[in-house]
Amino acid sequence: MADSRKLTVNGREIEFTDERNLLEVIRQAGIDLPTFCYHSELSIYGACRLCLVEVTQNGRTMVMAACSTAPAPGMVIQTETKELREMRKISVELLLANHNTECPTCVRSSSRALQNIARRLGVAEVRYKKLQPEEMEPLDLSSPSLQRDPNKCIKCGDCVRVCSEIQGVGAIYFTNRGSNAKITTAFDAPIAGTECVNCGQCAAVCPTGALTAKQDSPRVWEALYDKSKTVVVQVAPAVRVALGEHFGAQPGENVAGKLVTALKLMGFKYVYDTSFTADMTIFEEATEFLGRVSNGGTLPLFTSCCPAWVRYMELYYPDMLANLSSCRSPQAMFGAVAKKVLPEQLGVKREDLVVVSIMPCTAKKYEAQLDKFKVDGQPEVDIVITTDEVGRMINSLGIHLSELAPSAFDMPMGFATGAGVIFGASGGVMEAALRYAAEKLENKTLENVDFVAVRGMSARKEATVHLGGMDIKVAVVHGLAQAKELLEDIRAGRANYHFVEVMACPGGCISGAGQPIGATNAIRKKRQQGLYTADKAHQVQKSQDNYLVTRCYEEHLGGHPGSHEAHELLHTHYQNRGQIFEAKVPVMRGTADKRLPVTVTVCDDGDCAGAKLVDQIAAHIKAMNLADRVDLDAAVASRKPAGLCVSVGDHVVEGGEPAAAIEEIKKAIDSGVASL
Amino acid sequence: MEESIDKSQALAAQFAAVEAILAKNNHDPSRMIPILQEIQDVQKYLSKDVINYVASALKVPASRVYGVATFYAHFSLSPKGRHILRICDGTACHVKKSHATLEMLSKKLGLTDDKRTTDDLMFTVELVSCLGTCGLAPVVVIDDEVHGQSTPATVEAIIDDIIAKENAAKAEQGK
Ligand code: SF4
Ligand code: FES
Numbered sequence: 001m002a003d004s005r006k007l008t009v010n011g012r013e014i015e016f017t018d019e020r021n022l023l024e025v026i027r028q029a030g031i032d033l034p035t036f037c038y039h040s041e042l043s044i045y046g047a048c049r050l051c052l053v054e055v056t057q058n059g060r061t062m063v064m065a066a067c068s069t070a071p072a073p074g075m076v077i078q079t080e081t082k083e084l085r086e087m088r089k090i091s092v093e094l095l096l097a098n099h100n101t102e103c104p105t106c107v108r109s110s111s112r113a114l115q116n117i118a119r120r121l122g123v124a125e126v127r128y129k130k131l132q133p134e135e136m137e138p139l140d141l142s143s144p145s146l147q148r149d150p151n152k153c154i155k156c157g158d159c160v161r162v163c164s165e166i167q168g169v170g171a172i173y174f175t176n177r178g179s180n181a182k183i184t185t186a187f188d189a190p191i192a193g194t195e196c197v198n199c200g201q202c203a204a205v206c207p208t209g210a211l212t213a214k215q216d217s218p219r220v221w222e223a224l225y226d227k228s229k230t231v232v233v234q235v236a237p238a239v240r241v242a243l244g245e246h247f248g249a250q251p252g253e254n255v256a257g258k259l260v261t262a263l264k265l266m267g268f269k270y271v272y273d274t275s276f277t278a279d280m281t282i283f284e285e286a287t288e289f290l291g292r293v294s295n296g297g298t299l300p301l302f303t304s305c306c307p308a309w310v311r312y313m314e315l316y317y318p319d320m321l322a323n324l325s326s327c328r329s330p331q332a333m334f335g336a337v338a339k340k341v342l343p344e345q346l347g348v349k350r351e352d353l354v355v356v357s358i359m360p361c362t363a364k365k366y367e368a369q370l371d372k373f374k375v376d377g378q379p380e381v382d383i384v385i386t387t388d389e390v391g392r393m394i395n396s397l398g399i400h401l402s403e404l405a406p407s408a409f410d411m412p413m414g415f416a417t418g419a420g421v422i423f424g425a426s427g428g429v430m431e432a433a434l435r436y437a438a439e440k441l442e443n444k445t446l447e448n449v450d451f452v453a454v455r456g457m458s459a460r461k462e463a464t465v466h467l468g469g470m471d472i473k474v475a476v477v478h479g480l481a482q483a484k485e486l487l488e489d490i491r492a493g494r495a496n497y498h499f500v501e502v503m504a505c506p507g508g509c510i511s512g513a514g515q516p517i518g519a520t521n522a523i524r525k526k527r528q529q530g531l532y533t534a535d536k537a538h539q540v541q542k543s544q545d546n547y548l549v550t551r552c553y554e555e556h557l558g559g560h561p562g563s564h565e566a567h568e569l570l571h572t573h574y575q576n577r578g579q580i581f582e583a584k585v586p587v588m589r590g591t592a593d594k595r596l597p598v599t600v601t602v603c604d605d606g607d608c609a610g611a612k613l614v615d616q617i618a619a620h621i622k623a624m625n626l627a628d629r630v631d632l633d634a635a636v637a638s639r640k641p642a643g644l645c646v647s648v649g650d651h652v653v654e655g656g657e658p659a660a661a662i663e664e665i666k667k668a669i670d671s672g673v674a675s676l
Numbered sequence: 677m678e679e680s681i682d683k684s685q686a687l688a689a690q691f692a693a694v695e696a697i698l699a700k701n702n703h704d705p706s707r708m709i710p711i712l713q714e715i716q717d718v719q720k721y722l723s724k725d726v727i728n729y730v731a732s733a734l735k736v737p738a739s740r741v742y743g744v745a746t747f748y749a750h751f752s753l754s755p756k757g758r759h760i761l762r763i764c765d766g767t768a769c770h771v772k773k774s775h776a777t778l779e780m781l782s783k784k785l786g787l788t789d790d791k792r793t794t795d796d797l798m799f800t801v802e803l804v805s806c807l808g809t810c811g812l813a814p815v816v817v818i819d820d821e822v823h824g825q826s827t828p829a830t831v832e833a834i835i836d837d838i839i840a841k842e843n844a845a846k847a848e849q850g851k
């Protein structure tokens with residue numbers, strides 16, 4: 001600990017040590033200075049001017065931004081003077097003047113910082129007018145996960161910093177300048193077409209409603225009102241330790257039982273637990289892992305539960321997709337199993353069964369609508385709503401969660417082990433997999449199931465576990481910028497692991513962007529703790545002891561993990577999405593309404609495989625008379641060597657010899673056009 | 677429909693020019709502005725593809741390159757005409773009715789506030805703030821040549837002249 005020094009806040013003497021700035025010192029003294037642009041885990045920006053304080057030092061008194069002023073011994077600080085109050089009020093009024101104030105219809109109106117602070121400072125009217133009576137900018141509704149309303153943006157830049165500092169993505173940035181300044185994507189394009197991974201962390205820090213999770217609850221109500229439908233729901237592990245915060249409970253308090261009751265009151269026929277398929281994920285993924293270890297397969301193995309992370313890999317590290325586990329996420333496994341098993345079990349037609357998910361996550365909305373998780377055009381998980389959305393649905397019913405008696409999840413897919421429940425915390429998947437691998441490798445019962453080294457909030461958690469005469473090296477990271485660092489270490493040979501868990505959100509799913517707003521590290525830790533407490537409260541702690549999962553394998557999934565049937569329903573494949581970063585130039589343009597996009601990566605190398613293919617592909621398109629229905633682009637790769645990469649709609653052909661590839665490409669074009 | 681192989685290689689070659697500029701600057705992201713300047717000098721504007729290419733070559737998000745390119749008025753994201761007319765709208769020129777010239781040009785060339793370049797890429801008309809030659813107000817700069825005390829009529833004469841020359845050159849080529 002650094003040596004203790006002292007300063008004075010509002011006449012009280014306060015000790016400080018290694019705090020980064022005055023704001024932290026003042027908040028520790030119990031004074032809640034208002035801020036917009038300060039987040040302890042992000043870089044300091046100092047733009048909102050709400051944290052202004054009066055600092056007297058060496059006989060001089062100045063007004064300074066507490067967030068960007070280092071504490072020094074002997075400082076005398078006033079947080080509340082007439083002048084400061086007036087300045088803060090002006091700041092808020094200026095922000096409000098450029099904010100579209102349609103608060104009553106805003107999904108964020110109950111939780112938005114801007115509104116709260118305005119009320120706190122007693123802003124009664126906004127004395128400033130908008131610069132010009134601007135036209136309203138259109139909303140960006142392109143993303144399955146997020147909704148962007150540029151009219152509500154106050155340009156605090158929190159989203160920009162989260163996206164680049166925590167996630168290492170940078171899909172949005174400041175553009176233009178002066179009064180035209182705008183936070184948006186490159187070329188102001190719809191966000192769905194960018195490298196955005198749908199994690200929603202930008203929406204989680206947005207102090208207004210400019211970035212919010214896409215709202216799908218109206219579709220749930222519609223399904224519930226439709227008498228011809230049977231609506232079932234799965235609840236993800238992390239939801240239960242955060243939903244209560246909507247109703248005044250402490251972070252980490254487990255409200256699973258009360259939520260089941262509330263969902264039944266809403267009209268859901270059966271309520272299941274995603275932790276059931278989390279256990280199933282462990283059967284598959286740990287089996288995959290042990291297989292790779294014993295057969296010399298590609299290592300390290302990366303977990304694949306987090307769709308934001310999966311998309312990140314597809315975009316940035318397509319050359320390492322073989323390291324990604326082929327297991328679907330627990331949500332997707334649930335959808336596949338439910339749609340296969342439940343129609344018969346419940347006596348309903350497959351098309352009349354509606355599977356809803358309640359997730360802490362916005363990326364799961366994106367995952368559910370991917371073509372690969374559809375059967376005959378129908379998604380296996382029909383609708384995904386967030387913890388926040390279900391909280392508001394419960395509110396709208398006029399029920400108070402805390403007053404409900406708890407009920408149990410429905411069987412069989414409501415039965416889970418503690419291992420399935422801790423999936424919601426960073427390190428949980430790894431711990432559950434280790435509990436499984438330990439028993440398989442050691443051939444005896446595992447007594448102490450706790451692998452505490454992989455728990456908690458530190459940036460990179462590493463452990464070496466001695467199992468079956470082997471040293472298994474594992475790592476756990478959360479936040480994609482951390483994942484990127486780890487991937488670069490692996491590439492450069494600076495690090496070496498057998499198994500790596502990655503979650504996109506800090507602390508894991510418990511602080512997903514669908515969770516109640518305002519998560520700090522303290523809240524994240526409490527929610528994690530809530531899951532570890534739940535782990536202990538379950539009858540069984542190890543996924544492999546989930547006898548209902550075992551029975552499900554016997555009845556529907558070919559008897560054992562890794563079977564043919566399990567591969568069909570529980571595994572998936574990935575695609576190289578790296579072409580998104582390449583400069584595209586049109587080669588052929590069709591004129592029909594629906595056209596198949598075909599993109600060939602080329603480089604200026606004399607014998608570039610792609611450039612040769614372009615010609616053959618164009619010839620094929622002409623020969624088959626498809627020119628009207630195809631858009632052919634050449635994509636110029638700046639990251640070399642480019643290697644062979646051709647995408648035909650969603651299908652990607654890469655690597656290998658052009659001679660072999662062209663046949664596959666031709667087939668893909670023919671069937672792609674046919675299914676337009 | 678175009679013949680493809682030559683075209684795709686020609687395009688790859690176009691990016692080879694960009695690549696050369698990037699290499700000269702060591703692919704250093706902190707040199708993004710000089711890199712963009714050099715590219716614009718060669719290609720007259722920054723196309724979407726060039727921005728994407730520069731972004732991935734420098735390993736920075738395209739949104740950031742786009743942000744820089746839109747911050748500075750110097751960068752143009754749409755193609756510019758072969759002849760560039762800059763009409764000064766500084767205080768001195770403004771009070772001496774520089775707008776009359778702008779109106780004449782907009783009408784004659786079919787331009788608007790949002791459309792600054794003619795479809796045939798012959799002219800781009802820009803409104804700029806003070807050029808620092810207020811004594812000559814109102815000032816119009818045509819292809820880097822300063823024309824003081826301009827009126828709609830003098831400017832129209834100059835551009836008519838340019839159009840006539842271009843047409844003559846085209847006819848010559850056609851022969
Ligand atoms: S959802 Fe995630 S990746 Fe997409 S813009 Fe927001 S922070 Fe960036
Ligand atoms: S929190 Fe200090 S300026 Fe915004």
